[in-house]
Amino acid sequence: MEIGLYHYLTLSVILFAIGMTGVLIRRSVLSMLLSIEILFNSINLAALAFNRFLYPATVTGHVFVIFIITIAAAEAAVALAIVMIVYKNFRSLEVEGLTSLKR
Amino acid sequence: MSTYYELAWLIPALPLFSFIITVLFTRNYKTLTAWIACAAVIASFYLSVRVMLDMYNGAGTAQTLTIEWIPLGKALEVTIGVYLDPLSVMMLIVVTTVSMLVHIYSLGYMAHEDGKARFFSFLSLFTFSMLGLVLSDNVLQMFIFWELVGLCSYLLIGYYYDKKSAADAAKKAFSVTRAGDLGFFMAVVIAWGYFGTFNFAEIQQQYGQTAEWLARAFPFLIFFGAMGKSGQFPLHIWLPDAMEGPTPVSALIHAATMVVAGIFLVARAVMIFAGSPDTMLFVAYIGGFTAIFAATIAVAQHDIKRILAFSTLSQLGYMMMALGIGGMVGVDNFSHGHSGTDLALMGQTAGTFHLFTHAFFKALLFLGSGSVIHAMHTNNIWEMGGVKSKMKITVWTFLIGTLALAGIPPFAGFWSKDEILALAMEVGSIHGYVLFGVGLTAAFFTAFYMFRLCFVAFWGEVPEKKHPHESPVSMTLPLVLLGILSVIAGLIGNADMANALGIKTYAAFLNPSWEHEGVFHISIAAISAGVALLGILVAYVMYAKRSPEWTTEMHDPLRSKLGQLYVHLENKWYIDEVWRWIVNQILFRVSAACAWFDRNIVDGSVDLVAFITTRIGILMQPAQSGRLQSYILIVMLGLFIILATLYVAIPEILVAMYR
Numbered sequence: 001m002e003i004g005l006y007h008y009l010t011l012s013v014i015l016f017a018i019g020m021t022g023v024l025i026r027r028s029v030l031s032m033l034l035s036i037e038i039l040f041n042s043i044n045l046a047a048l049a050f051n052r053f054l055y056p057a058t059v060t061g062h063v064f065v066i067f068i069i070t071i072a073a074a075e076a077a078v079a080l081a082i083v084m085i086v087y088k089n090f091r092s093l094e095v096e097g098l099t100s101l102k103r
Numbered sequence: 104m105s106t107y108y109e110l111a112w113l114i115p116a117l118p119l120f121s122f123i124i125t126v127l128f129t130r131n132y133k134t135l136t137a138w139i140a141c142a143a144v145i146a147s148f149y150l151s152v153r154v155m156l157d158m159y160n161g162a163g164t165a166q167t168l169t170i171e172w173i174p175l176g177k178a179l180e181v182t183i184g185v186y187l188d189p190l191s192v193m194m195l196i197v198v199t200t201v202s203m204l205v206h207i208y209s210l211g212y213m214a215h216e217d218g219k220a221r222f223f224s225f226l227s228l229f230t231f232s233m234l235g236l237v238l239s240d241n242v243l244q245m246f247i248f249w250e251l252v253g254l255c256s257y258l259l260i261g262y263y264y265d266k267k268s269a270a271d272a273a274k275k276a277f278s279v280t281r282a283g284d285l286g287f288f289m290a291v292v293i294a295w296g297y298f299g300t301f302n303f304a305e306i307q308q309q310y311g312q313t314a315e316w317l318a319r320a321f322p323f324l325i326f327f328g329a330m331g332k333s334g335q336f337p338l339h340i341w342l343p344d345a346m347e348g349p350t351p352v353s354a355l356i357h358a359a360t361m362v363v364a365g366i367f368l369v370a371r372a373v374m375i376f377a378g379s380p381d382t383m384l385f386v387a388y389i390g391g392f393t394a395i396f397a398a399t400i401a402v403a404q405h406d407i408k409r410i411l412a413f414s415t416l417s418q419l420g421y422m423m424m425a426l427g428i429g430g431m432v433g434v435d436n437f438s439h440g441h442s443g444t445d446l447a448l449m450g451q452t453a454g455t456f457h458l459f460t461h462a463f464f465k466a467l468l469f470l471g472s473g474s475v476i477h478a479m480h481t482n483n484i485w486e487m488g489g490v491k492s493k494m495k496i497t498v499w500t501f502l503i504g505t506l507a508l509a510g511i512p513p514f515a516g517f518w519s520k521d522e523i524l525a526l527a528m529e530v531g532s533i534h535g536y537v538l539f540g541v542g543l544t545a546a547f548f549t550a551f552y553m554f555r556l557c558f559v560a561f562w563g564e565v566p567e568k569k570h571p572h573e574s575p576v577s578m579t580l581p582l583v584l585l586g587i588l589s590v591i592a593g594l595i596g597n598a599d600m601a602n603a604l605g606i607k608t609y610a611a612f613l614n615p616s617w618e619h620e621g622v623f624h625i626s627i628a629a630i631s632a633g634v635a636l637l638g639i640l641v642a643y644v645m646y647a648k649r650s651p652e653w654t655t656e657m658h659d660p661l662r663s664k665l666g667q668l669y670v671h672l673e674n675k676w677y678i679d680e681v682w683r684w685i686v687n688q689i690l691f692r693v694s695a696a697c698a699w700f701d702r703n704i705v706d707g708s709v710d711l712v713a714f715i716t717t718r719i720g721i722l723m724q725p726a727q728s729g730r731l732q733s734y735i736l737i738v739m740l741g742l743f744i745i746l747a748t749l750y751v752a753i754p755e756i757l758v759a760m761y762r
């Protein structure tokens with residue numbers, strides 16, 4: 001069986017579902033960040049697959065992916081810094097506990 | 104166009120600069136402020152004189168500056184201009200002369216006041232406003248300056264703002280004149296709405312073709328504004344109280360600024376007024392009534408400045424009467440061989456000529472009274488007395504002013520007052536004769552109350568514990584100059600006198616294209632002078648033996664002669680009380696109803712909107728749980744719902760996405 005677009009997309013969807021589930025059910029901020037990285041990569045995979053199978057002559061998908069990777073790196077840097085501060089202040093990384101701005 | 108015409112914009116601008124500089128930078132330097140203000144007004148005076156000389160030598164009417172202020176094409180074009188015609192140039196002379204002398208006088212009078220800097224700043228602003236007003240070429244510009252004049256008089260009447268009576272008088276002046284301003288403002292709106300222009304000349308051109316109601320309403324509304332400013336009955340009540348301000352301010356308000364604004368406005372629009380004889384008849388009778396009404400009140404007043412204030416009202420009534428008499432024939436009619444247009448111009452000449460002479464002797468009288476008050480520390484004439492020998496310059500110049508006001512030849516007031524009376528006879532008809540009688544009666548009262556004032560305040564003995572002394576030279580100098588003007592200013596009104604002096608008459612200056620001279624009849628002059636002398640004689644008999652025992656107003660010999668009538672006069676015919684009743688019983692109730700509507704209906708609807716918003720906010724609050732994951736879940740559910748809906752509604756869309 002030749003591996004085609006649909007296989008890639010199916011893998012991308014599975015990764016997306018895993019990532020989203022992680023974001024939704026994990027209580028630790030750190031785990032949520034990891035899940036978000038999985039989400040990013042599912043998107044990357046889909047973008048590359050589309051580029052490869054639908055528009056082989058262009059590099060649009062590649063450019064997208066490089067952008068996303070860059071932004072993900074920057075986001076990780078900022079987010080991890082925030083996580084550090086949160087941990088310093090609350091001595092915990094449980095999202096449920098971070099409600100002091102609610103009212 | 105002459106150089107000085109082109110510089111005419113500086114005449115109002117200099118006091119404005121002075122105001123800006125003094126208010127921003129030199130507030131803490133009292134003397135410097137005073138000198139800046141004086142320098143500005145002296146420069147303005149010099150320029151005005153040069154402009155007047157150019158005008159006299161035939162430079163003609165000119166619009167020397169036009170700034171497009173709000174250029175909105177045909178819909179609304181607002182310009183600010185400097186318009187020089189004989190009338191405005193005459194006013195420039197009056198305003199700058201009196202204002203300059205008042206400034207100089209104030210150097211002495213206000214020398215020891217803490218608020219001297221503030222005082223001089225406001226004087227500058229006042230002068231600027233009035234000069235801007237007289238140079239206006241359109242109603243809107245005039246309205247703006249009109250309001251500025253009102254504001255300045257509010258500020259200056261309320262100069263002693265920590266004194267309750269002064270603060271009240273300022274508020275009264277402001278609100279009463281505002282009532283009149285409403286009429287003027289409506290006229291401005293009409294000018295734009297129906298004539299499509301604010302320019303006086305353009306309105307006048309269109310005037311023949313307007314609807315009847317408009318031809319009546321427009322001048323009436325303008326006159327309503329003039330009634331408020333010029334203290335015509337029944338809007339006169341603010342003027343006597345306005346003497347709560349410092350005396351130089353009273354002189355300025357009564358002689359050259361505030362109150363003559365109304366006369367000037369009617370004189371400026373006199374040809375528009377003449378298109379509506381009914382309105383002019385109304386103007387004439389209101390003026391005549393004010394003249395005699397205020398003159399009777401002045402007979403039984405005791406405050407030196409209040410007597411002068413009522414005499415101002417009376418003289419303003421005279422001016423209005425003159426304007427009204429001239430116009431009441433109407434442009435299309437004839438009377439005694441004069442065309443209506445000619446008569447309107449004669450009315451304009453007589454009215455503004457009286458304004459011209461009155462400015463000098465009324466400023467003189469107020470400044471003189473200020474000098475006396477300064478020395479005697481009281482306003483009550485019964486507490487004065489005997490200053491005749493102590494303050495020679497003040498008293499003698501004051502007497503000149505009194506003679507001028509009473510209409511004794513050859514002083515200024517005689518010529519101008521006589522011209523008005525002669526005009527009334529010239530117009531003829533029943534109205535002319537009635538108003539002639541009114542004017543004559545008012546002249547009698549004027550002579551009487553002015554000499555009552557002089558005899559009581561200056562004759563007799565100096566009361567104990569009072570040490571009157573002559574005022575400093577900065578105060579007496581303006582008095583002397585105004586005294587000279589009060590003697591000679593009237594001569595230019597009479598053709599023979601002017602010819603003898605080799606100068607143009609006032610009438611020829613005001614209307615160069617017009618062959619008429621001011622009206623003068625020796626018989627009428629003799630009658631009016633005789634009546635004035637009679638008034639003086641009565642006052643002499645009653646008051647010349649000024650007894651030192653007359654120490655309060657209860658000793659007035661007139662009181663026993665007039666009985667109850669005297670009390671009515673003393674209470675100013677209860678007009679203030681009538682207004683108080685109207686304001687308390689009618690105005691305040693209407694206002695209370697409006698306030699209720701505003702608080703409950705208008706504010707209530709706003710509050711309702713706020714209340715609904717708040718309730719919705721509270722309802723929505725649980726959605727903002729602060730739980731990050733529930734937000735994401737909602738976003739994901741939303742996305743799912745959108746996609747599912749799209750798929751159900753248009754299944755091809757997914758195909759399209761794959762292309």
